[in-house]
Amino acid sequence: MNAPFPSTAPSHEGSERPVLKLLIAAPRGFCAGVDRAIEIVERALEKFGSPVYVRHEIVHNRYVVDCLKDKGAIFVEELDEVPDDAPVVFSAHGVPKSVPAEAERRQLLYVDATCPLVSKVHRQAERQIEKGQHIIFIGHAGHPEVIGTMGQVPEGRITLVETIEDIAELSFTEADDISFLTQTTLSVDDTREIVEALQARYPHIVAPRAEDICYATSNRQAAVKQIAPQCDLVLVIGAPNSSNSLRLVEVAQRLGTQARLIQRASEIDPEWIANVSTIGLTAGASAPEKLVREVVDRLGEWRTVEEETVATAEENMVFKLPRQLTE
Incomplete structure (x- = not known):
């Protein structure tokens, strides 16, 4: 169980509170x-x-x-x-x-x-089925997006692959007309490896016209790659069932940086920052900016926080609302 939060910052006799450098990733949060x-x-x-x-x-x-x-x-x-x-x-x-x-x-x-970017994958799946192709879908079993995409096509016309190891279990031949699609919130690096393994085994497999992993997922992972090597710890604000948030934790960990997924500032254990001088902070695509500021304020209760935003991309994508809500 996490230690309780002190009501005031820890005292440091004869000295000011130590500085905590905070690198805040951009883009982050809502897509x-x-x-x-x-x-x-x-x-x-x-x-x-x-x-x-x-x-x-x-x-x-x-x-x-x-x-x-x-x-x-x-x-x-x-x-x-x-x-x-x-x-x-x-x-x-x-x-x-x-x-x-x-x-x-x-x-x-x-x-x-x-x-709309998930709907785009749905339309691709329909077109591939119309062409007589069997779809190999790269994604995480049980995730709502995977259930939704696999439910766009007739049963038996789509096969889920989660790992490179799963590819060895596939029984398709060069005579089979096959294509692949991916979940939009996967690890960019993991997916690239799976796609390369798939194409190595089935050189004739048909790829989607453009990468299915969405811009927001790619951008948030790139931002974490930028800050993680400079950090002692990366905090990712997101839910345990949020695929894109879990991938951000993995991206930091792969770079050798300790990373933790939190839903709210109240989950932070003060012991996590005891011997830490630099923390990275980001938020999954479903986490509002209010929760980012909540974390900054909580860290400020224990340390003197020096914030720096590290921007790797600008996002200005806007999607139209359904007509039935705008008419």
Whole structure:
């Protein structure tokens, strides 16, 4: 169990509090798909009134979910928990085709908050199936995005691969028409290795027209690569079920830097920073900037914090809202 937080900064007789250098990664936090998904729920509440039901967490962040609950959103696991006369929003991760089909069968009013970059992968999957290809999908089993993407195509036409080792288990031949796609929130480096192994075994495999890993995932990993070698510890704000946040922890660890995933500042153990002079700080794509400032303030209770933002890219992507919320 973590040690309790002191109510005041530790005293250092005869000296000022030691300085803690804080390198804050940029870009970090909310991506365009998350911004859009949250706004969809808020607009739906304005347009239809409370309650608005949301199937699964709209994004993988407890703070965001709790804020939307306070505004009148009700989160459920499946459509059978949604009353016939209530509007429902599908999460940013995407859903199998069976979900909107069921909503239409029940004549539910639904709004799809699937990230447009995930929807792009869905459309690619449909096109590959139309061409008669079998899809090899690189992703993490059980993740909502993977379930949603694999649910775009007929059963038996898509095979999940999680690791290079899984490729050895594949039984396709040169005569088979195969293609591959990937989850949008994977490790850039891991995925490159898996794709190279896949292409080495199946030189004829058809690649997507552009990389499926989204700009926000790539940018946040690149930013961590920039700061991690200069840090004694990297803190990543994100949820344990957030794929892109977990990948940020792994990126730092691979560079030899200790890294920890936290959801809130209250999870930080003061002992973590006892012998640390430089900390890196970033946030997964579902974590709001408010939680970043919360961590900075908490660290400032124990040390004199000197902040520096390390920017590796600028993001100005904006996605349109569904027409039914703007008309």
